[in-house]
Amino acid sequence: MAAISRDEVAHLARLSRLAVTEQELDTFAGQLDVILQAVARVGEVAAADIPPTSHSVPLTNVLREDVVINCLTREEALAGAPDVEEDRFRVPRILDEEA
């Protein structure tokens, strides 16, 4: 039984706004399945006494004082933008797919 279905891959591709061809769906479903199966093996050795781990470093409460730093200048901030208009990041229409 595959760990991830072709439909689920299509769903994820859509959520990630990736244009995936029918053929790629088959390829990625197979590849992701291998990855998930490998990760699932961790579950086989993790007994009830081992808490789920989201962070590999045993640290908590890394906090910063509420002190203002220098920001980027607007020119610096917008330097990497694909497009700029009125000092703002210009992005393509948002509701394209529903239009």
Place this chain on the structure above:
Amino acid sequence: MTTTTLPAYDDAVATFEPVIGLETHVELGTNTKMFCGCPTDFGGEPNTRVCPVCLGLPGSLPVANKAAIEATIRIGLALNCSIATWCRFARKNYFYPDMPKNFQISQYDEPLCVDGYLDVEVDGRTVRIGIERVHLEEDTGKTLHVGGATGRIHGATESLVDYNRAGIPLVEIVTKPVPGTGALAPEVARAYVTELRDILRGLGVSDVRMEEGSLRCDVNTSLNRPGEEWGTRTETKNVNSLRSVERAVRSEIIRQASVLEAGGRIVQETRHFSEETGDTRPGRSKEEATDYRYFPEPDLVPLAPDPAWVSALKAALPEPPRVHRKRLQESWGLSDLDMQSVVNAGAVELIEQTVAAGATAAAARKWWLGELARRANESGIELSAVGATPAQVAELQTLVDGGKLNDKLARVVLEGVVAGEGDPTAVMEARGLAVVSDTGALTAAVDAAIAANADVADKVRGGNLAAAGALIGAVMKTTKGQADAKAVRELILQRLGAN
């Protein structure tokens, strides 16, 4: 509330029982953003308060703001919540350009504060609103939609994004569903947001300005017939004032009731409240919108608030607004009913500040609940936005008490103050509204009135003191209302030898 909707509303709540729920977002008033040191002040030129972290540039790492964590814990404590001993941030993944990272750092299944309550008073009755959770996340940037009609996303050909607001600490406060309030549901919703706002303001954690968006509210509403299961709920967004909270619940109750009465079904959806029409419209359908693929934020380590720190924060909480109000009520000598009308008018703080500025409680109350409340109602705005400050009201009363203005003139001066003409003294002088206190001028006006109304003057001389009214009227007319009627009366009686 237009009168035409009243019968429909009464019918709706006679047939159905509403269940409401509220989700409130509060921008914290910290100096810096949630995960970086960019400043948080409102306004500013677009994209001038951004850095690699809040722009989500590769290689940048977020670090949580201690002051924001502390503020959130204090909010949780003030709402009688339990504070988590260990919790994590989570990534909420979605594609929308208001976050440059394509995800928002939020909290998911491990909020910082859970399971509290807030008591609100409505119509002499205390309603306990359960608090499901209080969690911390980051605010989004602002998008400007271009090319469509009046800035709407529909029909826009492109959008322009300003990330100054992206990353500002945002606290989300979610209530449990509130059943059993019946016809009072809209007022309960409003009372809750009002009380919450007062608590937040008292804590000093936010400037809680609904009009500037630092306090935002989403309202969930559902209806069911008595004895049946709760109905499907809708979520109304874009509710940007206390008054709108009440209107939104009310209009949604009416709308849902008419759908149900006609045999229809309520669709679970997001709706948008319109300030202009006072009703709700369906929002953009967000298919699969809830598939946010949350996972623990790998770039931030877990939070484990020290219980000693939490206890210290709890011990240092300010007096809750309800207790504070009780104290004010006693010092102002108001009955429960009178205090309730002050609370309903949103005038507690305004009166408190007016008293602090030197006015008596009675005078402060008279102006705020009288002339100013009337104006706010007429314009459909909050009392605090009516255009007069507590200091100005106190100054106005000082002018009245000092005999420089009579009541009628004071109202005219107040009109000028509200119109933005300046402080009361300045308006009084600029408009030449002061009471005529120059005895010479007043005596001349009195003598002229006596001369012009000889028959009336004779009656007064003959002991008919009531007839003096006509003379007073004549004097007030020549002085354009700018005389103290009592002083005029005395002067008339004196000149006629009748006192």
